[in-house]
Amino acid sequence: MKNITLTLLFLFSWQLNAEMGTFESTNTNFKNLFNNHRIGGPAVAPWVGSWWAYKNNGIDFGTSENPQVTTKVTPPSVKFDKFHNIRKKNTSNWEKDNHTCDKLDEKQKKSCQGWWGHCNAWAAAAIKEDEPRKSFVKKGIKFTVADQKAIITELYMENYSLFVGNTDKSIETENEWIFDKNHKKSKKIINRRNFTRYDGFWDVTPKAFFLILTNYMGLKKVGLVIDRFTGDQVWNQPLAGYRLLPIDKDSIKKPEVKNGKKVYPVLLKANIYWAEDGVWEHEISDPFDYEKDTNDNFYLGDYEVNHHYKGRSLAFYLFFDSPVRVTSDGKLVKKAGRIVGDGVWFHQTDEGKKIYVQNKINFDDTHPDFIWFPTKVNDQSGRTYRNPEVNSERVSGILKLGREPTPPPAPEDKKFSCTYELTGFFGNRRKVLSSESSVSYGKACDEAAAKCRGLIRGWQRCRRSR
């Protein structure tokens, strides 16, 4: 009688726990984030565009819609001036005076001609605005795709943004100092609290990288921009998606022990994908699906996914406070502890450094130097980084700004990842005998539930553990 009462009480509390509800989203739970957001990306892929280089005077650079024609045509800045009837101190002249390499000293000119331009603005615009895909005529002026992209890009030269990661762009990367925190170049302070140049090179930390990708792009489906040049240059690229690669058994390392405490290292690999900006001004983006167009392979060095989107593979260690267990294919985490510490980039370790050097991978093409989230255009900035004639009101007068709403995913498209446990009684205690995990679309856990129920014998039961 006592046993039956205890059993009933146990079953009741077990059922109550199951009804408490589970979250699909958690912001730091590694198992949950990996299983639910192993692959992720923004709701709409960012579009490709020109970075409107300063060597060509920014948006005061006109190209024909016919790629065979190389003679210059009316640039976007002149069309903008004509539309708004801006005469003397106009957009075009301002671009020639400010978004140019001509007025810089020799040292800066060389750098400027290499990579200065509007990439920060284009990256933000590519995330926040719909891609112009057709020319139109307004007030008798034809605005081509290039013109529209140029105007929107210029608008975003001043935007509100939220950052992760510190940086010092005043020094070139050299293996000498980036791997030696005690080198005189490494020890230079670049921020508060004795934050050094060495610290600035090696952040964004792996933990922050993992949490930002999964929380923002995976969970919230919002766009992010990275500076893909780890060193002294700034190459802003809008991210189009990411993949956390399956965790193979060799990546789960033996625990490290210190003072009776254990830390469990796991080597993770991730692919990130971004939209390109070294394209023809009139280019319209090829479609990009971060799930269907990418794979789980790890590549050393940047690679092309297609003509408009590129990828990069990164590896990093994260440390956990308890063991990590994965399914045989490495695509699901069965068990994981809490992430402790910030992790370490694989290419920062002795082993990783050796592989990267042997394969001649430039350390400037590794982890993002910083990651940022553009929010909206800033029309109140006091500085003249953006062309002062270009503002939201004027741009809205020419073309429609903003993204069309994307419909929420149909319930059938919602992905579930869950585990069913087969439990049985041993004496008075219920114990887990085995578990089945699955990732399914539509109805939650059908596959895992069916597999589990197929194993039931006698008083055994299946319960959903997550």
Next chain:
Amino acid sequence: MFHKLCKLLVIGLVVTGCASHTPYQDSLDKAFAELEDQASRTLAGVTQGIDIDSLTKFKMVVFPKAIDHHVKMRKYQSIDKNLLSEMDEQERDKYIDSKTVYHTPLTFNFNVLKKGLCMNLVKTKKYATHLFFGGEDFDSKIKCMVLEVKKEVPHFFGKRIMDLKKDDILRVRVYLDEYLRPYGHSVDYAVKQGREPYRTENIKTDKRENSSSGLSMYPIDLPNFKNSSVVNKAEDSVPLPRNLFLIFSIKSKVKTPICKKAKLFEHKDILGNIVESSWCDKQNWPTTIENNRFFAVLK
């Protein structure tokens, strides 16, 4: 025998002396240090937590910081990093403070939607408290609350001006206990431009972490008083940035002087950014919160 021991000792000393910490080892050490912190479980100094019963409605003014890592032309970057190494820590702080540019301030309205014993909130469904507080083993006396945070919308001749774009945050509901342990947050995002239909994301947080605003301006970066990694610094005056515009702006929006002495706390958010908060005596909410994205002050 004695000579052998000496030899071993010398070899040991040489090996130890030569052993240098690799980046992998350094990162491991940080991980172990965090484990130690978790194990020691010393409280940050405020043993009684906050008085949830006395919290109702209040406001915070947020001054967003302008960060310009992504700007290529150095003359447009506010801080010249070449100068920083030549300064001592105080000079550096002063310089960075004076050069930090702030955007137009935003006001956030806080409203306690629900509060009470955590054990009771677990049983109710309004504001999904059963979801966020469910499954926890609460002490019978601990209190919890649901705190809603909304950005104040400017008015123009009595009409609200809403410049809403898709994926803008409309409001955040934060689920906390009296020690400011975060149990989750519920975020309403705009679906369309300029309209109010919204979608809600419920996100469970680890109550061992500190509440974090992530990549947003919502001033909900709070020290978790049960998290032993929160540093309790010596009492001092409320730290205000040295930016003159900011000081003037704060004086026009907030009652000053704020308070003579405040408790100061420092912690790291989930992304590893440092957050500093100050608490005036008898106040149940931080007087100021500062991180790399904004400076916020209680109105």
